[in-house]
Amino acid sequence: MRKHSFITIILLFLILAGCTANEASTTEKSEKKAEQKKSISKNEVEGLSSQSLQILQNLASSGGAKEEQKKVNELITKLDQYKHEDNSVSDYSKSLRNCLLALMDYSKGKADQKALGKVYPDYVAAMEQLKQDQPEIKLSVPTKYDWFYAAAAAYEQGKKKDGEITLTFVGDNSFGTYPETPEHLKFDNVFKANGGDNQYVFKNSLPWFNSDDFTIINAESAFTNETKAENKMWRIKSDPAHVAFLPASGVEAANLANNHTRDYFEAGYEDTLEAFAKNKVAVFNDGMPLKKNIGTIETIFLGYDCRMSQQSPEFLARIVEEVKQYKRKDNLVIVSMHWGVEYRETPVDYQTNFGRSILDAGADIIMGGHPHRLESVEKYNGKYIIYSMGDYAFGADPTLLSRQTAMFRLRFAKEDNTVVMKGLTIVPTLENSDDSLNENNYQPLPVFGKEAADIINELISISSPIENGVTEYKYFDPFI
Structure with a gap:
């Protein structure tokens, strides 16, 4: 009986040690991933701005085609590589990302009529702040209609x-x-x-x-x-x-x-x-x-x-x-x-x-x-x-x-x-x-x-x- 208890204690110790090691490994990976993220430059903001406008318009005009939805998700992944620091450049990229995530919620065919409406004001505020702080940055600004038509196209596809x-x-x-x-x-x-x-x-x-x-x-x-x-x-x-x-x-x-x-x-x-x-x-x-x-x-x-x-x-x-x-x-x-x-x-x-x-x-x-x-x-x-x-x-x-x-x-x-x-x-x-x-x-x-x-x-x-x-x-x- 004592022998079995001893073995059980050893097994528990090994399991706990393994879990601790796994937690440490996961934490290390997360920290490493965070370190790999980079600050976004002004040139990159201009490129992302132009790219987002084109992607929204293509998604809308295609009627929410799957290949155009894929491009939205690729842009979201691209935005994930940047750090979200305390400045207007990062605030803009973060808000753009949140808007795109909300947009893609509609591709599930769910009429959550608040998804985009909740985050869009933050996007507009971040965009205005960036234009004020960095007037030399040239933004290709999607209008509210660009977002509306892209969301409608994604939603109509999702409803099928x-x-x-x-x-x-x-x-x-x-x-x-x-x-x-x-x-x-x-x-x-x-x-x-x-x-x-x-x-x-x-x-x-x-x-x-x-x-x-x-x-x-x-x-x-x-x-x-x-x-x-x-x-x-x-x-x-x-x-x-x-x-x-x-x-x-x-x-x-x-x-x-x-x-x-x-x-x-x-x-x-x-x-x-x-x-x-x-x-x-x-x-x-x-x-x-x-x-x-x-x-x-x-x-x-x-x-x-x-x-x-x-x-x-x-x-x-x-x-x-x-x-x-x-x-x-x-x-x-x-x-x-x-x-x-x-x-x-x-x-x-x-x-x-x-x-x-x-x-x-x-x-x-x-x-x-x-x-x-x-x-x-x-x-x-x-x-x-x-x-x-x-x-x-x-x-x-x-x-x-x-x-x-x-x-x-x-x-x-x-x-x-x-x-x-x-x-x-x-x-x-x-x-x-x-x-x-x-x-x-x-x-x-x-x-x-x-x-x-x-x-x-x-x-x-x-x-x-x-x-x-x-x-x-x-x-x-x-x-x-």
Whole structure:
């Protein structure tokens, strides 16, 4: 017995000695690692500043691509090599690192709407202090929008789930205008004045357009060089070359069912179809459905121009019949309706009648346009009617009669061989990005903070008065 006790004591001694040695070794390694860290130089700060701006912008424009996320993590690792001393240079690098760590929290798909908002003020304070202490240092300063778009892109990627698809819809778009538009506000002139390239119009939309599975716009214009036009007001024409904006910006399809694609007669419409085909952008129209396999879900897009003067019981009966023709439980049928009264906030009776009947026939959701402003959203029997998405990049709205718009993000999945909707989120957006209240620069600006809240509150305000009006909207704001 004593022998066993003696052996046990020896073993305990050896274990404790080993633990002490391991602790000493770990401490020694930590101290050695700390010694290997170096002070950051002014030149290195300038390089890191420039690098961080480029990395944020690339992450945003790629829609949060994994390879761009990897570059963010590599920059964080690089920042880890520096000592955090008591000076403004080190404070800046430390704050930049903390912001990048918070940014990458969103890549997990968690809507902790405070991660970036908490550390961003410290980053701004550190940056201002550095500029004050070291005015000779040239900083490439990421704006709050750079951080917002990068965070949104990372978040949208992180939210993706196996088996789900995400679709992004935006409202009316035209990359041209009508002849009576003042010269300085004509789309082509504004585009050239801003040094526009193929990503100019949707530059700020890329975090969402490039992080989804399919992006759809309403193309409310003839894309033609024809000069002979209908004898009507608001003859809208865009340069056919501008269709190239769409593939350059992650847009896969366009709805042509509206009252302007034939403004330049059949010749202009044929030019429009040719321009979209040339750029490999899919289109759909009344009598021309679009069938696409998106992920594992067969998706049918149906479009109808059904303004007040076009609506009739016969028209509704035809739409209902076509929806029934295409809809199965294992596929997705989306109906785009060009309808309603321009600049009206709520639907008129025929829209409600048409919308509910179309959903009863089996359609999964209705996406509306034509009123040139946001209109009510209704949830009817578990399905949505977005009565109007408003204008988006609309060259025929040069004076911004309504700046507020949005992207509508829809998620669907197949469960037990049945397609179900998993969610609707909103991206609050302004039609222009230069702060003008009455002149359009044709570059939509997704927004955060008060401007985003104002758009959400407007949607709530115009949806509340209608039956089944939606009064809660999910949206992403990392600066709350």
